[in-house]
């Protein structure tokens with residue numbers, strides 16, 4: 179581990195998260211303060227129309243009231259572009275050896291990162307949380323989200339990344355070099371970016387591991403079941419075309 183830079187960077191994409199992000203940031207900060215490694219938190223606000231950025235600034239992820247080994251920053255998109263764009267921005271900025279992104283509502287509790295990290299020592303480059311493995315612990319998912327994800331996953335397996343059971347879990351970790359190469363090649367800015375990341379990772383020869391994690395459905399989803407689902411399906415079709423030369 180290099181002491182000059184963080185071991186773990188955590189990217190949290192946020193869009194209109196004023197009611198959920200404070201709790202989540204306190205939990206993440208509390209968890210990180212108990213670890214022996216250096217870490218950083220990068221919140222990428224995506225043109226929120228509520229008080230998300232004010233809440234993040236108030237919590238002071240920059241570190242006045244945090245321990246020395248923690249650092250943090252807030253990046254702001256001037257308008258709402260999409261989760262994929264925000265994750266890519268955060269990844270390019272991240273300086274940790276391992277770069278994790280996590281949903282702002284902590285549907286997967288931050289402690290679950292301990293299930294992912296050991297795989298980097300085994301030579302994996304991209305280690306993704308999964309809600310679809312035998313040991314995954316998934317609570318409270320509405321039936322229509324289950325149905326949507328069943329159809330989407332069938333399409334993903336056929337068109338993009340066969341063999342991966344859950345491309346959409348918002349809890350994924352990357353070796354920094356892999357994260358940055360993938361982010362620079364990424365073209366999908368919306369929710370379809372997860373599939374594109376895995377597609378690029380395979381094409382670039384990165385080793386991917388899918389790991390069972392806990393996941394709880396939280397109220398207040400920003401995913402529009404019609405508009406975003408349609409966009410995710412068209413993104414699936416675009417991915418192969420966009421990267422045909424790779």
Ligand SMILES: Nc1nc2c(ncn2[C@@H]2O[C@H](COP(=O)(O)OP(=O)(O)O[C@H]3O[C@H](CO)[C@@H](O)[C@H](O)[C@@H]3O)[C@@H](O)[C@H]2O)c(=O)[nH]1
Nearest residue numbers: 191192193224260261264281282346347348369399400401
């Ligand atoms: N930057 C950005 N982030 C966004 C946007 N919309 C939502 N987000 C962020 O994306 C995360 C997930 O959004 P939720 O509102 O919690 O949605 P969910 O229903 O739990 O999302 C599930 O499906 C998504 C689509 O497949 C997944 O991306 C997500 O990880 C999770 O599995 C949160 O951190 C939220 O702030 C946006 O337009 N821009």
